[in-house]
Amino acid sequence: MSNLFYNAAPQETRVAPPRKPARTYPTGKPTQVYLFGTCVVDLFFPEAGMDAIHLLEREGIRVDFPQGQSCCGQPAYTSGYTEQAREVARAQLKLFANDWPVVVTSGSCAGMFREHYPDLFKDEPEMLAKVKHLAERTYELAEFLLHVCDVQLIDQGAPLQVALHTSCSARREMNTHLHARALLSQLAQVERVEHDHESECCGFGGTFSVRMPDISGAMVADKTQSLLASGAQQVVSADCGCLMNINGSFEKQNIPLLGQHLASFLWQRTQTKQEASV
Amino acid sequence: MNSQRIHAVDVTARNLKANARLSLKDQQLRHNMRSAMDSLISKRIISMPDEDERENLRELGNKVRARALSELPDLLELLEANLIKQGIQVHWASSTDEANAIVLKIAQTRNAKQVIKGKSMVSEEMAMNEHLTEHGIEALESDMGEYIIQLDNEKPTHIIMPAIHKNAEQVGRLFEHRLALPYTNDVDSLIQSARGILREKFFHADIGISGVNFAVAETGTLLLVENEGNGRMSTTVPPVHIAVTGIEKVVANLQDTVPLLSLLTRSALGQGITTYVNMISAPRQPGELDGPEEVHLVLLDNGRSQAFADSELRQTLNCIRCGACMNHCPVYTRIGGQAYGTVYPGPIGKIISPHLLGLENTPDHPSASSLCGACGEVCPVKIPIPALLRRLREENVKSPQQAGQVMDGQGSRYSAKERLLWKGWQYFNSQPLLYKTGTFLATRLRALTPKNLGPWTQHHSAPKPAARSLHELAKAHLEKQS
Ligand code: SF4
Numbered sequence: 001m002s003n004l005f006y007n008a009a010p011q012e013t014r015v016a017p018p019r020k021p022a023r024t025y026p027t028g029k030p031t032q033v034y035l036f037g038t039c040v041v042d043l044f045f046p047e048a049g050m051d052a053i054h055l056l057e058r059e060g061i062r063v064d065f066p067q068g069q070s071c072c073g074q075p076a077y078t079s080g081y082t083e084q085a086r087e088v089a090r091a092q093l094k095l096f097a098n099d100w101p102v103v104v105t106s107g108s109c110a111g112m113f114r115e116h117y118p119d120l121f122k123d124e125p126e127m128l129a130k131v132k133h134l135a136e137r138t139y140e141l142a143e144f145l146l147h148v149c150d151v152q153l154i155d156q157g158a159p160l161q162v163a164l165h166t167s168c169s170a171r172r173e174m175n176t177h178l179h180a181r182a183l184l185s186q187l188a189q190v191e192r193v194e195h196d197h198e199s200e201c202c203g204f205g206g207t208f209s210v211r212m213p214d215i216s217g218a219m220v221a222d223k224t225q226s227l228l229a230s231g232a233q234q235v236v237s238a239d240c241g242c243l244m245n246i247n248g249s250f251e252k253q254n255i256p257l258l259g260q261h262l263a264s265f266l267w268q269r270t271q272t273k274q275e276a277s278v
Numbered sequence: 279m280n281s282q283r284i285h286a287v288d289v290t291a292r293n294l295k296a297n298a299r300l301s302l303k304d305q306q307l308r309h310n311m312r313s314a315m316d317s318l319i320s321k322r323i324i325s326m327p328d329e330d331e332r333e334n335l336r337e338l339g340n341k342v343r344a345r346a347l348s349e350l351p352d353l354l355e356l357l358e359a360n361l362i363k364q365g366i367q368v369h370w371a372s373s374t375d376e377a378n379a380i381v382l383k384i385a386q387t388r389n390a391k392q393v394i395k396g397k398s399m400v401s402e403e404m405a406m407n408e409h410l411t412e413h414g415i416e417a418l419e420s421d422m423g424e425y426i427i428q429l430d431n432e433k434p435t436h437i438i439m440p441a442i443h444k445n446a447e448q449v450g451r452l453f454e455h456r457l458a459l460p461y462t463n464d465v466d467s468l469i470q471s472a473r474g475i476l477r478e479k480f481f482h483a484d485i486g487i488s489g490v491n492f493a494v495a496e497t498g499t500l501l502l503v504e505n506e507g508n509g510r511m512s513t514t515v516p517p518v519h520i521a522v523t524g525i526e527k528v529v530a531n532l533q534d535t536v537p538l539l540s541l542l543t544r545s546a547l548g549q550g551i552t553t554y555v556n557m558i559s560a561p562r563q564p565g566e567l568d569g570p571e572e573v574h575l576v577l578l579d580n581g582r583s584q585a586f587a588d589s590e591l592r593q594t595l596n597c598i599r600c601g602a603c604m605n606h607c608p609v610y611t612r613i614g615g616q617a618y619g620t621v622y623p624g625p626i627g628k629i630i631s632p633h634l635l636g637l638e639n640t641p642d643h644p645s646a647s648s649l650c651g652a653c654g655e656v657c658p659v660k661i662p663i664p665a666l667l668r669r670l671r672e673e674n675v676k677s678p679q680q681a682g683q684v685m686d687g688q689g690s691r692y693s694a695k696e697r698l699l700w701k702g703w704q705y706f707n708s709q710p711l712l713y714k715t716g717t718f719l720a721t722r723l724r725a726l727t728p729k730n731l732g733p734w735t736q737h738h739s740a741p742k743p744a745a746r747s748l749h750e751l752a753k754a755h756l757e758k759q760s
Contacts, residue, residue, distance in 0.1 A: 035752070039707075042748040043717055044741055049748035053755065062759075065752040068710040076700055078649055080671030084704040091708035168650035201608045205648025210733050212646055214299050217737030218308075218612045219648070248738025 025147040026101075032062045033144075034096050036104045036113075039071040040240040041261075048240065048261030052105050052141050055267055058275075059149045063103075066095035072109040077116060079207045086120045093117075093130055101137045103144045105263060106239050107170020110140040115173050140170065141263055142179035142238050155187040157269045163193050163232035165223075165246065165259065167239035168201045180238050180262055187269055195230035197222070204245035220249040228255055235259035291619035291635060294642040301613040307443055311611050314442045318605040321548025322656070339541045340660040343596040346529045350586065353495040353528045354577070360498025364560040366573045374404040377578045381406060381487075381520055384574055385415055388518055390484035396502070396509035397421035398489030399437050399599060400522045400578055402621045403634065406487070418483075420476050420508035422469060429456045435615035437622060438546045438601040443614050476508070486512035486570065490523035491598070492538060493575070496531040500575065502556040503543065510554050519570040521558070525577050526586075526595035538598055541658035545600035581633040581686070588684050590669060594629050596659040603653035603663060609646060618643070625653035629666045637674055637687030644670035645691075717747045 033056060037049040053063045069092060077085035096102050104110035114135045121127040145151040164184065166177035177199075184192050203209060203219025224246060227235050235257060237243050243259045250257055301307055326332040346353060358368045371377035381404075385393065393415055395401065407417040407428075419428045423440035427433065430452055434440030441449070446463040454461040459471050480486075488509055492501040500521050502509050513519045529535055543549040562569035585591045604610045604624030615623030620631040620640065628643040637644075644667050653663040670685075675696070678689035706712055720743045727742050729735065 037748045037752070043720060043743045046744045046746060046748035046751050050751050050755065053752060057759075063756065065749075065756060067714070067749060067753060069749075070707040070710070070713045073707075076703060078668060078671070079700070080644075080668065080673075080675045081697070081700040081704075082672050084700045087704050088707040091710075168648070168652070172651040172655055199652075201648045201650035201652070203608070203648060205650065208645070208648040209737075212295065212298070212609075212642075213733035213736050214295070214302055215609055215612060215646065216648065218302050219608055220737060222612075244741055245738065248734075248741060251739035252735075252737060 023147075029059060029061060029149050030101055031060075032064065032098075032100050034098075034100050034102045035063050035065050036069060036072070036092075036102055036109065037065065038104065038106045038109045038240065040244060041105050042070075044244055045240045045261055045264075048263045049105055051261070051267035052103070052263040054275075055141075055145060055151075055263060056103065056149075059145075059151060061149070064100070068095050072112040073120075074109060074112045074116075075206050077112070077120070078205075082120065089117055089120050090127070093127070093134060096134060099137070101139055101144065101148070102134065103139050103141055105141050105261070106167075106241070107140045107142075107174045107176040108167050108239055108241060110138055110143075111169045111173035113138040140174045140176050140179065140238065142176055142183055143174065145266075146179050146182055151183070151186075153183065153186040153266065153270050155189045155269055156271060157187075157189055159189045159191070160234055161191050161193050161232050162234045162236050162265075163195050163227050163230045165198075165202065165227070165235060165237040165239075165242055167204075167237070167242045168199075170239055171199065176238050180236070183262070183266060184236070187266075190269065193230045193232050195232070196226040202242045202245050204241045206241065209245060216245075217249075220245050221253075224249045224253065224255060224257075228257060232257070234265070236262050236265045238262040291631065291640050291643070294618060294640075294646055297617035297619055298613040298646070301617040304614075306445075306448075307614050308612065310443050310445050311614050314439070315605050315611045318547070318601075322545055322602060322605070323548075325544040325548040325550065335537055335541060336658055336660050338537045339598075339658050340596065342529065342534045342538060343598070343659045344593075346534065347526065347586070347592055347595055349530065350526070350528065353530060354525060357493055357495040357498060357528050358577075360495065361575060364498050366498070366500075366558075366560065366575055369574060369576045370579075371576055372579045374578070374580055377404050377522065377576050377580075378406060378409040380576050381522070382409065382413055382415075384518065384520060385410065385485055386413075388484055388572075390415055390518070392479070392483045393417045393485045393487055394479055394483035394512050394516060395419050395421075395424070396486070396488040396504065396512040397424055397440075398487065398522055399434075399621060400489055400524055401487060402434060403524075403580065404522070404578070406522075417487075418476075418479055420479070420512060421504075422472060422506060422508075425472060425476065426452065429453075433616055433621075435623065436601055436604060437599055437626075443616075480511045480515045483512075483516045485518045485520060486514075486516035487520050487522065488513050490521050490527055490575070491542065492535045493523060493528045494530075494532055494535060495528055498559055499532065500556075500558040501535055501539075502558065503539065503552040503554065504556070505547075505549075505553045507554060510556055513556060513558060514568050514570065517570055518572045518574070519558070519561075520574045520576065522576045522578060524582055525579055526582055526597075538659075542598050542600050545602040545656070545658040581635070584685060585630070585633040591633070591666065591684070593661050594626075594633065594666060596661050597626050597630065598659055599626075600658055602656045602658060603661075606652040606656050607647075608650060608652065609648070625663045625667075626661075629661075629663055629670065632670055632685065632687070636690075637670070637685055638690040639687065641674065641687075641690040644674055714749060717743075717749060721745060721747050721750075 041049045073085035073088040117131040121131045170176040202223040203216040209216040246259045369380045410417045419425045426441040435443040450463045453459045490500045561573045585594045610624040632640045649664045674691040676689045724743045
């Protein structure tokens with residue numbers, strides 16, 4: 001189908017354009033990974049980090065949680081404080097010295113490692129090489145479970161309707177909406193329901209929600225209303241920034257629906273009696 | 279009428295936040311915008327169903343624009359030479375004041391009393407109507423959307439569909455009040471009656487004014503697309519035609535316009551091609567039956583060369599003004615175009631307006647985005663809008679004295695206090711011991727978390743730290759494992 005006339009362009013621009021190549025995944029599970037929990041998970045959703053560890057350990061992978069970790073630097077970076085973001089990024093980089101994969105429990109922080117660290121260190125060749133190496137072995141949790149671990153989930157729960165919310169930077173940088181969808185579809189009793197404007201931002205945007213509270217508030221109000229209208233009994237997301245925003249808004253409106261991190265949801269749905277008792 | 283409505287006269291770009299607050303309260307506006315944007319989003323996607331082909335075409339569009347910009351000074355010279363050769367008079371304006379003065383002079387030389395306009399965002403940028411009116415020349419908009427908002431003394435809310443924020447009932451009421459027409463909400467009859475009025479005006483106008491979609495350097499062609507025919511009327515019926523355009527609209531050759539046109543019309547309205555594609559290359563020639571006796575082109579800089587000078591910011595000038603970024607922007611969809619207080623609203627407005635007006639006059643524009651990336655994902659010429667917004671934020675919080683000034687109004691949001699806060703944040707997040715002590719205290723003192731956290735708690739309950747941080751839980755767990 002060439003109804004878009006692009007062949008009419010001059011010869012030198014008619015070549016097939018370079019596309020971002022699909023990511024290639026290592027074959028076989030590693031024995032050891034790093035976990036980067038992210039600052040929001042650390043303080044507000046620690047159980048999501050723990051459930052990520054459980055899920056990884058069940059795959060037979062040892063998890064290292066470097067105690068020196070804090071924040072990926074995104075809040076300062078997106079607020080224009082590039083220098084401050086760079087120094088925080090530098091502190092994180094030191095922690096992942098071994099060659100192991102780095103699994104991140106949030107798509108937007110994984111995106112920060114992969115897409116924006118190279119920009120932060122573009123003028124420091126030595127650091128840039130390290131950053132590129134980090135970018136190559138950084139995975140968002142759902143992506144890692146699905147494509148590297150080739151996980152096979154066995155649903156242990158009762159029938160449930162679930163709405164999935166994906167963060168924008170994650171869906172546009174890491175394709176996490178597809179990864180999380182694929183994982184949810186492995187759960188026999190879970191039905192994923194669509195909601196209106198699913199690909200639209202929840203209004204968090206880091207400091208945006210504080211700088212522009214009214215606009216952000218209108219966005220999250222619409223988001224929570226459409227999640228509610230979907231009839232889902234449970235909201236799931238792989239990004240804790242969005243979850244903090246969405247849950248905070250649900251609570252303020254007294255809507256008895258709370259979002260849960262994908263890691264916690266998956267772990268709870270797939271635990272066997274034996275796992276639950278230890 | 280809704281008393282919360284934003285009126286053009288109250289709105290300035292400096293008040294984006296306050297304007298937005300007013301718009302958000304206007305439920306009718308919220309409703310109109312949402313349904314209009316949803317329909318445009320689906321039209322765009324239907325018109326480019328093959329994802330590979332769409333992405334190929336966007337890549338090509340980006341290349342064509344980038345190549346044109348890389349040769350911009352040469353192409354502009356070539357364009358000028360070819361236009362002059364063909365009898366079109368070329369004028370250069372570095373500011374909107376200069377551009378207005380040029381237009382006024384042409385009008386006065388011709389003793390013009392009435393000007394009829396096709397759609398042109400650059401003339402909005404110049405506030406040309408106001409300028410001409412002040413000098414006793416009537417300027418009438420002939421694009422249906424522009425006509426509607428002119429009747430209502432408003433500014434366009436969208437660069438392609440200036441009156442998209444109004445529904446048929448509102449337009450019906452407006453025509454009833456301003457044109458004394460019987461009320462109807464039937465779109466076809468509304469358009470027919472307005473057309474009837476406008477048709478008359480074309481024959482009495484002394485000058486027709488238009489914008490330009492692409493100016494082709496190699497052939498000296500001004501290319502103009504439109505659906506209503508008013509563009510063709512304004513450029514052919516009156517004895518003088520003045521086209522106004524930004525300097526970045528130039529492309530190398532006619533071939534280059536083919537992919538750009540395809541991208542423009544599909545991204546804007548989901549159309550394969552528009553009803554009218556005008557190509558203007560000369561005034562009326564001896565023996566020809568129609569066309570103006572005089573054709574002028576005004577090339578406006580107005581801050582564009584500032585964007586041009588920086589290789590990253592230069593990408594702003596790729597824009598072909600399709601409006602797709604607005605249609606997909608969750609912020610724009612909520613607040614509408616007028617809240618921006620600038621001629622170009624939405625994502626493109628947030629990256630171009632600081633160049634046109636200076637960051638000091640658009641201090642909140644770069645921040646009014648969640649950086650969700652929807653704009654960059656749809657832009658037909660692949661402008662990395664989120665990256666440019668981030669870059670502008672960086673320029674915006676720099677100290678005004680800091681060296682390497684690339685923009686007017688650099689540092690308009692500079693605050694020593696805020697910078698200090700971020701330095702504290704940096705220190706906190708790069709000193710593990712400090713970080714751990716901080717999070718330890720936050721978890722232990724969680725009962726003391728304040729209920730009021732300023733702007734955050736206007737729309738959310740206050741988040742409460744967990745009883746134990748992940749650092750602590752993971753440490754305990756992993757020690758047990760080994
Ligand atoms: S920035 Fe891109 S999407 Fe927005 S109007 Fe310009 S060309 Fe269209």
